[in-house]
Amino acid sequence: QKEVEQDPGPLSVPEGAIVSLNCTYSNSAFQYFMWYRQYSRKGPELLMYTYSSGNKEDGRFTAQVDKSSKYISLFIRDSQPSDSATYLCAMRPFAGTASKLTFGTGTRLQVTL
């Protein structure tokens, strides 16, 4: 079983919809959680960064962490065609580059007009 599980999709939604992307994990040592966005033929770019449980909001994006359930989510409000990309969750046990990042396999999102 993988340490981080993520539904590969594709997830197709109409423009303006609320999108929910999720990851589950098995390692209870994970404390830092990230969401990366990857456009086709590009490298991943950091979208959101959260520490421990709770919510963090940035514009149309909200990251949510539930450590008791080992479950993290990314919500996108008022989705736009430009949000069409693959979204990867990533997590690590502690801060700093000495701590290895473990990625999910990514969920492909398509926002249609």
Added chain:
Amino acid sequence: DAGVIQSPRHEVTEMGQEVTLRCKPISGHNSLFWYRQTMMRGLELLIYFNNNVPIDDSGMPEDRFSAKMPNASFSTLKIQPSEPRDSAVYFCASSTDRLSNQPQHFGDGTRLSIL
């Protein structure tokens, strides 16, 4: 500012040939990471360097893979001999650990096809 620069963007070669992938990290970043991405396994860390020194190479799949970082502005990932199962997108990323929780900045990858 220039981001992480990888070359070549695409590489197609025959099985058994030596492949060298190159990476120039962001200036001032002291950590460098090599990842491999496939549909089945997602993004996997192969090796990472801190201050030009290899710290963790436990993700390097076999002895056929080797990586070097001769200076702060250049790194190579070499596969010799290459095999069809090495076909993937290889990413280089860099970051700085001078501040906590700094993100990794990725290059646009090298798409490698071994025939």
